[in-house]
Amino acid sequence: MEELSEEMASAEAPAITYRRHLERGKLGYQRCAECSAAVFYPRVLCPLCGSGALEWRESAGRGTVYATTALHSRNRDPRNVVLVDLDEGFRMMSRVEGLPAGEVEIGARVRFEVRRGEEDEPVAVFVREEG
Amino acid sequence: MSARGKAAIVGAAESDLGAVGSGFTPLDLIGQATERVLTDAGLEKKDIDGLFSASVYYQMPTLVVGEYLGIRPRYSDATMMGGSSFVSHLLHAAAAIEAGLCEVALVAYASTQLSEGGFRGVSDPPNPFETPYRARYPVSMYALAASRHMYEYGTTREQLAEVAVAARQWAKLNPKAFMRDDLTVEDVLASRMISSPLSLLDCCLVTDGGGALLVTSSERAKDLRKPPVYLLGAGEAHWHRNISQMPDLTVTAAADSGRRAYEMAGVGPESVDVTMLYDAFTINPILFLEDLGFCEKGEGGTFVEGGRTAPGGELPVNTNGGGLSYNHPGMYGLLLLIEAVRQLRGECGERQVEGAEVALAHGNGGVLSSQVTAVLGTQSVL
Ligand SMILES: [Zn+2]
Numbered sequence: 284m285e286e287l288s289e290e291m292a293s294a295e296a297p298a299i300t301y302r303r304h305l306e307r308g309k310l311g312y313q314r315c316a317e318c319s320a321a322v323f324y325p326r327v328l329c330p331l332c333g334s335g336a337l338e339w340r341e342s343a344g345r346g347t348v349y350a351t352t353a354l355h356s357r358n359r360d361p362r363n364v365v366l367v368d369l370d371e372g373f374r375m376m377s378r379v380e381g382l383p384a385g386e387v388e389i390g391a392r393v394r395f396e397v398r399r400g401e402e403d404e405p406v407a408v409f410v411r412e413e414g
Numbered sequence: 415m416s417a418r419g420k421a422a423i424v425g426a427a428e429s430d431l432g433a434v435g436s437g438f439t440p441l442d443l444i445g446q447a448t449e450r451v452l453t454d455a456g457l458e459k460k461d462i463d464g465l466f467s468a469s470v471y472y473q474m475p476t477l478v479v480g481e482y483l484g485i486r487p488r489y490s491d492a493t494m495m496g497g498s499s500f501v502s503h504l505l506h507a508a509a510a511i512e513a514g515l516c517e518v519a520l521v522a523y524a525s526t527q528l529s530e531g532g533f534r535g536v537s538d539p540p541n542p543f544e545t546p547y548r549a550r551y552p553v554s555m556y557a558l559a560a561s562r563h564m565y566e567y568g569t570t571r572e573q574l575a576e577v578a579v580a581a582r583q584w585a586k587l588n589p590k591a592f593m594r595d596d597l598t599v600e601d602v603l604a605s606r607m608i609s610s611p612l613s614l615l616d617c618c619l620v621t622d623g624g625g626a627l628l629v630t631s632s633e634r635a636k637d638l639r640k641p642p643v644y645l646l647g648a649g650e651a652h653w654h655r656n657i658s659q660m661p662d663l664t665v666t667a668a669a670d671s672g673r674r675a676y677e678m679a680g681v682g683p684e685s686v687d688v689t690m691l692y693d694a695f696t697i698n699p700i701l702f703l704e705d706l707g708f709c710e711k712g713e714g715g716t717f718v719e720g721g722r723t724a725p726g727g728e729l730p731v732n733t734n735g736g737g738l739s740y741n742h743p744g745m746y747g748l749l750l751l752i753e754a755v756r757q758l759r760g761e762c763g764e765r766q767v768e769g770a771e772v773a774l775a776h777g778n779g780g781v782l783s784s785q786v787t788a789v790l791g792t793q794s795v796l
Contacts, residue, residue, distance in 0.1 A: 298542050324543040324658075350565075350663055352557035353610040354550055361610075364549040366558060366658055376544045376658040385610060389565040406546045 297325035300339060305405035310344050310395045312373050313337040323373035344395030345370045345412065353384035363387050367409055381410045418678050419796050421508035422635035422642035425455030425628030426755040431741050432592050433528050434622045440471050441482040443524030447626035448483055455628045456639030457518060462628075464489040464516030466503035467523060470536050470744055479522055489516035495652065496536070496779025497692055499523075500627075500748035501786035505648035507629040517630060524624020525743035533620045534744055544656055550609055553617055553695065555657035555781035557609040560697040562663040564611060569700065569715035571611050575602035577696040578615050578738050580724035585735025587725060587765035592621050593739045602696075616696040618736075623743035625752050632796075643755045644796050646681065646772070648788040649674025657781045664712075668705035668776060668785040675774075676707075679789035683707040686789070687770040688757040689729060690750040692778035693736040699723070702776055703731075706787065730767045733757060747777035751788070758792050771795050 297313075301324075304311030313322040317334035328335050346369040353361040363384035368374050379387045380398070393409035400406040427450035429443035444467075452459060465487035469475040476490040491506050493499055500521055507519035527534040535551060549555065563569045579599055585591035597615070605614040635642035651670035654660045676682050683706060691702040700714030708729065709717040717723075723731035734740045734753040741749055754773035756762050771794050777786045 301542075350558040350562040352549075352554050352561055352612075353607075354548075354554060355607045355609070361607075362548070364547050364554055364558070364609075366663075374658060376547050376549070376656075378547050389561060400546050404546070 297327060301325050302405065304341065305397055305407060308397050310342040310407055311339055312342050312369070312371060314340050321372035323375055340371070342369050342371050342395065346393055346395070346409070348379065348387060348389050348391045348393060349374060351387045351389055353387070361385055365409070367393060375407070377407055377409050379409045379411065416678055417505070417508045417512055417648070418646055418680065419644050420512050420632055421629055422632050422644045423504070423627055423751070423755050423790070424630055424635045424638045424640065424642055425451040425457065425626070426752040427451040427454050427626055428590065428749065428752060429524050429624040431590055431623040432621055434526060436529050438526050438529060440469065440524040440526055440624065441478065443526065443622070443624040444479055444522045444626065445482060447524065447624050448520065448522060451520070451626040451628050454640060457628060459483065459485065461518045462520045463487055464507060464510055464519035466491045466507055466519055466521040468492060468494040468499035468503070468745065469523070470525070470534055485520070487516065489519070495784035495786070497694065497745040497747045498777030498779035498784040498786040499745065500751060501648070501775060501777035501788050502650055504627065504629060504645060504751060504788055505650065505786070508645050508648070511629065511631050517634065519629040521627040521629065521748065522624070523745060523748045525745070526622045527744050528620055528622045541656060544658060552781050553612055554609040556695040556697055557612045558657055559663040559701070559782055560611050560695070563697060563700065566664055567712035567715065571603055572599055573700070573715035573718060574611070574616055574696040575599040576718045577693065577699050578602045580718065580721060580727070581693060581732055581736040581738040583721070583724045584733050584765060585739035588735050588740055591735040591740040592619055593735070612695055612697070618694045618738055618742040618746070621741050621743055623741045623749065625748045627748065627751060641759055641793065643758045643790050643792065646789045646791045646795070647675040647677065647679025648786070649678065650786045652784040655780055655783050660782060664701070666701050666705050666782050666785055668702050668787065671785040671787040672706040672776070675787035675789050681772060681789060685772050686774045687730070688733060688754060688767050688773040689731045690754050690773065690775040691731055692746060692750060692776055693732055693738050694742070694746070694778060696738070698778060699731060701782070702778070706774070706776060725765065733762065733765050733767060747779070750777065751775050754790050758790060
């Protein structure tokens, strides 16, 4: 029983590891040691092959907008929500900052940055890649 | 073992619809629908021994529905996959009846969201990988899918609007429809933008409403009040829950659920007389027409042009007016089954599709997540 307790104490929840990456300005994702799949959101087994051998990696933070929507509200500028395909082969929800919500285009190249959320939590966002 | 033709829908009824007034609960509406469905079928409450329900109100829906109605089921199924749940319940009921676990199944659902003040959605815990971006659930998720379909296939907002206009034209033939005013493509395009490319009139209604179905064995169905509507085939599929996990935003799991339903039924889309497609948003029927084989992938936008799915068109789709114009009580899958049953019984009056023998009812749940397809038929195609 003591051994088991130690093992359990050493494990860190995937969402915590992800957040620690963000706190350091990094976009963490997982790579499956068995089947090489890029895995996101982070979890404890590979959704492709079922292996538990997931290794944390740091993304280069470069990707392409896969889908986009601009949310309209009555007394505010529209804001944007996107799905981004990262070059390492995983997809995530985010937003693109630095241009009007309706001008974010599918296919645009974007780069990862960290912003602070409503409760000062780190949030992964994207800005348009220059050039 | 195939469930083809083993079970039949012998009763179908709506509760009061629209805005029922404050104080009514979903259980009151389920009570209304249950009384009506028993009359429709010519059965008594004591005949019901299987109970199927799903809810965004009650964590234990079959328990509370059973208690309210005074039913003590020997088989109970509260499968919850959003709006598609009730099409799933139909398949599960057929399987349970075939296995001898129950004989007369009640499938029931209702919502009183409009009288309570507006849309009532699911309440999952926050998802740290989506919640921070404050997408509006569920419209933004469908908007993302629409954006991708437009990008890959050149689908236009005008084509999306055609879906809403066709629904409204059907609704004008349905006295129970919530919205029956004239509607044009221009009206849809001019309506307030919600989550681009979807504007207000690309979105389903927010109403009160509910309904009930009675399902029994084909053997027992023969002696009841109305002509049985047989379950010829059904299939389920889901590939994701969260939109960021959907593999390809232009292909839904209806490609799997439809194939399974057609295989069991022994028919294909060419045999379908009436098509009921869950239209939470205008992009949905376009995706489902493609994934269920009515047209090729990418051609759904072109397919719906020129009133092809409207009254008088070659493929009648959502003949009650759909979730867009008839009724959408939070989860709509039960109501599209009720319309399919009525079309096959020939009870639809002005909107009746002449000689309808095969109907397809397709339920969608979550954010294009759960897809459940049922193929129903009359005695003549059994
Ligand atoms: Zn793997």
